[in-house]
Amino acid sequence: MGVLLNQKEGQKVEIVELKGCSNFISKLYKLGIKEGVKVNIKRKSNICPILLEVNGSIVAIGRGMAAKILVRGI
Amino acid sequence: MRELILVGQPNSGKSTFFNALSGYKALTGNFPGATVTYQEGELNLFGRIYKIVDLPGTYSLIPQDKAELEAKKFLVKHKDATIINIADSSVMARSLELTIELIELQRPMVLALNMIDVARRKGIVIDIEKLSKLLDIPCIPTSAKRGNGVIDVIRAANKNKIPENSITLKFQKDVEEIIHSLAKHIPEKAVKDLNIPKRTIAIRLLEEDLYYLKVLEKYNKEIDLQLKIAKEKLEKKHGKEAKFVIAAERHNLAMEIFEQVTTFSKSEHVVSFGEKIDNFVLHPILGYIILIAVFYGLFTLIFNTGAHFEALILERFDALSKLIESEISNKMLSLTLIGLVQGVGGALGIALPYIVPFLIGLAILEDTGYMARIAFLADSIMHKIGLHGKAVVSFVLGYGCSIPAVMAARNLENTRDRIITASLSVLIPCSARTVVIFGLVGYYIGKWYAIGLYIINVLVVGIIGRVLTKIDKTLAPGLVLEIPEYHMPVLKNVLIKTWIRIKDFITVVLPLLIIGSIIMVYLEHYSLDTVINSALKPLTVFILGLPEKVGTTLIFGIFKKELSLMMLFQALGTNNLSTVMTHSQMFVYAVFTLFYIPCISTIPVLYRETGKKATMYVIFGTLILATILGIAARFVGAIIF
Structure with missing residues (x-):
């Protein structure tokens, strides 16, 4: 368990908790990033946002936001 | 004149669909939210004149930015129009969430399963007949970019099918009960004026949709109190804000339908051409x-x-x-x-x-x-x-x-x-x-x-x-x-x-x-x-x-x-x-x-x-x-x- 920002590229994780204001949560919900959803970490580097595969679509998440998403490895 | 409103998530190919139909003005873009204002066109098909409106792309009907609010207002106000929901078939699970929100409005509707070719390439096979039955609306596979299926969508729109029997679209029992108890307090006049079912209004209120909260204020001040009670009940039982309970319910529903109607023909993940390009284009150096x-x-x-x-x-x-x-x-x-x-x-x-x-x-x-x-x-x-x-x-x-x-x-x-x-x-x-x-x-x-x-x-x-x-x-x-x-x-x-x-x-x-x-x-x-x-x-x-x-x-x-x-x-x-x-x-x-x-x-x-x-x-x-x-x-x- 840890935040999304600290995970490795290529890992498959399950979203456990979204820590942030309700505006932040709504934004993620709309793109299908919700508690219990399994995502693939497609791309992660030291500068760019994190690239996730969520139910077939590719979503970029800013690093600041990725630090507020709690995930569990599967 | 029949009015058709195109509603879809960003990147669903909505504007391309619009251009394929009318050759009229429409902005298309692959950058989310390229259609900043809505576009209109007129269409003469089989001797019938249609007015067709392309709304800004929206992930959900609960508005979060300016473009989404525009789309929402327009949709609610045009009570007699037929909704054409354009969905990206290659990301069906997420697209279905908007489809469910639209079905909740109980207006005449058609679902265009756009980019069906892209979905097929990805190995996603959709049982269209079954989907149509579950949602109780015509579902038409299209590839707007190639112009395939767009005319069939308009033909289907002529049926004016209201998805009234989409009985499968129910949330968990306890959530439904709370929605129902709130719905009882919504005045008949509001239902008539908005032309939206009570249950839907109740759901939107629980989701803190400012548009409905404002409209309802006119009719019945008491609703505030009832809403507070209903929200508290939901929050207590599910341990998160009411609006997120509803969102999660809708998500589960969409996933359930998605799993029922789709099969994957390719079991292994094949690296697509686009992904190969992205290895270079999105590379940190x-x-x-x-x-x-x-x-x-x-x-x-x-x-x-x-x-x-x-x-x-x-x-x-x-x-x-x-x-x-x-x-x-x-x-x-x-x-x-x-x-x-x-x-x-x-x-x-x-x-x-x-x-x-x-x-x-x-x-x-x-x-x-x-x-x-x-x-x-x-x-x-x-x-x-x-x-x-x-x-x-x-x-x-x-x-x-x-x-x-x-x-x-x-x-x-x-x-x-x-x-x-x-x-x-x-x-x-x-x-x-x-x-x-x-x-x-x-x-x-x-x-x-x-x-x-x-x-x-x-x-x-x-x-x-x-x-x-x-x-x-x-x-x-x-x-x-x-x-x-x-x-x-x-x-x-x-x-x-x-x-x-x-x-x-x-x-x-x-x-x-x-x-x-x-x-x-x-x-x-x-x-x-x-x-x-x-x-x-x-x-x-x-x-x-x-x-x-x-x-x-x-x-x-x-x-x-x-x-x-x-x-x-x-x-x-x-x-x-x-x-x-x-x-x-x-x-x-x-x-x-x-x-x-x-x-x-x-x-x-x-x-x-x-x-x-x-x-x-x-x-x-x-x-x-x-x-x-x-x-x-x-x-x-x-x-x-």
């Missing part, structure tokens, strides 16, 4: 090199095409002005005509040759899906300014023209980011200011000084951005952006999109250019420029150390920036500026023109997008900024030249 190469290529292309047409067109208009001067004896008529010709010539000869190729290039960047990738790459840099990746679109546009740059700021979710981005984008040297930079600094002082000005500009924009974001500390959520699949741009879509943007330029800018040019001709003729020059003397001569005669050129620079340079030759009465201005003065002049007041065509757009207060700040702020930087340039100039 290579990606930036490609980015620079793309822009270098784009700008080279723009300048080469622009310069070619500029010379060609200006020649004709110059000849025309000379002809008028010699042939028409009536002074008044001849002056007005010369002003008119110069205004139109300026637009056709200077602005359009650079702007048209730029807009075409931009449309291609958007339609291929590269624009979203630029936002991805720029996110970390934008964070240093205090904004996020999506803001970069405005800055990129700014190098072409400030007007589309300011308009593109609409794509940002919150007001603070929108205002700051729009204000900063006017500081980016547009193609008109490029004329000044290259024509003055580049030509007379040297190419590297011109490039240096661009670098200084980026630094200044960064610093100002940092300061502005520090002043307004509203916590801005970071980047969450869908990265669409790559698409081959469709020529028709690119051209339609370019045309719409050019039309904006012509209707807003052209009249101002003509009026400005006419005024200028008169001022010159009656030698009123000396009055302006002496009025501006404190700024031009004392503060900036420039020749007195540059005063008018700065005023006309507000009308259109490239005019300041052209007027400079006229005002100083020479073809070789180096005989009347020192290098240091040229440098100061260029710095000042680069940063001062946005042009008169940008101001109304800025006003519309950001409001009166922000516009005033921008006008006076840029004037102060330009003066300060002008003084700095004077000192630096004294040392280096």
Whole structure:
């Protein structure tokens, strides 16, 4: 368990908790990033946002936001 | 006349669908939220006339940004229209959430399963018949890009099928019970006026949809109390805010339907061609090199095409002005005509040759899906300014023209980011200011000084951005952006999109250019420029150390920036500026023109997008900024030249 920002590229994780204001949560919900959803970490580097595969679509998440998403490895 | 409303998530191919149908005006784009305002068209099919409306793409009907609110209002108000829900079949699970929200409205509806070919390529097989049964609406597979299935969608829309038997679309029992108990308190009149079922209104209230909360206020104040009770019940039982309980329920429902109707023909994940490209394009080092190469290529292309047409067109208009001067004896008529010709010539000869190729290039960047990738790459840099990746679109546009740059700021979710981005984008040297930079600094002082000005500009924009974001500390959520699949741009879509943007330029800018040019001709003729020059003397001569005669050129620079340079030759009465201005003065002049007041065509757009207060700040702020930087340039100039 840890935040999304600290995970490795290529890992498959399950979203456990979204820590942030309700505006932040709504934004993620709309793109299908919700508690219990399994995502693939497609791309992660030291500068760019994190690239996730969520139910077939590719979503970029800013690093600041990725630090507020709690995930569990599967 | 039947009204059809296209509703779909960003990147679902909605605008392409619209273009495929009507060949009318519609913006299509692969950058989320490219359709900033809704587009309308008329369609004559099998002898029937349809009015067809393309709403801005929206992930959900619970509005979060300006574009989504627009879509929502329009949809609720047009009670008799048939909804055509365009869904991206390759991301069905998520698309279905919006579909469920639409079904909740209980209006006539059709679901177009768009990009069905992309889904097939990905190995997703959809049981369309079963889906149609579950949702109780016609579901039609389409590929709008190829024009497949679009007519079938319209045929299906004629059925006016209301999804009343979509009984499968129920949430968990306890959630339904709470919704039901709240629904009982919703007044009949509200249900009738909104033409939306009670259950749906109750759901929207629980989701804190401001639109419904406001409407309901009129009828029954008691509803507030009931809503509070219902919310508390939900929150207690599920351990999260009521709106997220509902969202999660809808998500589960969508997943359930998705699993029932889809099978995967390919069990193993195959790396697609797009993913292979992304290995380079989104690479943390290579990606930036490609980015620079793309822009270098784009700008080279723009300048080469622009310069070619500029010379060609200006020649004709110059000849025309000379002809008028010699042939028409009536002074008044001849002056007005010369002003008119110069205004139109300026637009056709200077602005359009650079702007048209730029807009075409931009449309291609958007339609291929590269624009979203630029936002991805720029996110970390934008964070240093205090904004996020999506803001970069405005800055990129700014190098072409400030007007589309300011308009593109609409794509940002919150007001603070929108205002700051729009204000900063006017500081980016547009193609008109490029004329000044290259024509003055580049030509007379040297190419590297011109490039240096661009670098200084980026630094200044960064610093100002940092300061502005520090002043307004509203916590801005970071980047969450869908990265669409790559698409081959469709020529028709690119051209339609370019045309719409050019039309904006012509209707807003052209009249101002003509009026400005006419005024200028008169001022010159009656030698009123000396009055302006002496009025501006404190700024031009004392503060900036420039020749007195540059005063008018700065005023006309507000009308259109490239005019300041052209007027400079006229005002100083020479073809070789180096005989009347020192290098240091040229440098100061260029710095000042680069940063001062946005042009008169940008101001109304800025006003519309950001409001009166922000516009005033921008006008006076840029004037102060330009003066300060002008003084700095004077000192630096004294040392280096």
